[in-house]
Amino acid sequence: MKAFGVERDLEVYRALIDIMPKEKYVPQTKLQAAFFHYPKHQFCIVEVLSQMTENGVVPDSGLNITIFEIHQFPTRVSINKKILATWLKTSSA
Numbered sequence: 173m174k175a176f177g178v179e180r181d182l183e184v185y186r187a188l189i190d191i192m193p194k195e196k197y198v199p200q201t202k203l204q205a206a207f208f209h210y211p212k213h214q215f216c217i218v219e220v221l222s223q224m225t226e227n228g229v230v231p232d233s234g235l236n237i238t239i240f241e242i243h244q245f246p247t248r249v250s251i252n253k254k255i256l257a258t259w260l261k262t263s264s265a
Contacts, residue, residue, distance in 0.1 A: 179227045186235055188220050194241040210243075217242070217249045225256050 173179040192213060199209040217239065224231065231253060243249050 173223070179223075180229055182229055182232065182235070185220055185224050185229060185231075186238065189217055189235065189238055189242070192217065192242045195244070197242055198244045214243065214249050218252050221249070221252050221256050225259070231257055 173184065178184045197210040197213045199205040221231075236253065239249055239253055
């Protein structure tokens, strides 16, 4: 991303996360959600969120909706997104 100069562009991160199919990786039970159901797919989005953290990009509500459409239960992805939003908002204030 740095080679193209788009490491601080929220739209690029949103497009990367938007590639994931909607409502396909939804755990069917809370037990599945608790035990990291669909780990590869969650790990991909967590890596994108980690890169957002490194580059200081704050997620917006559109990204929240997209993540919820992909993984509807509270998953590792939604937890990381909340941590990211909290830390970046407090550090920029």
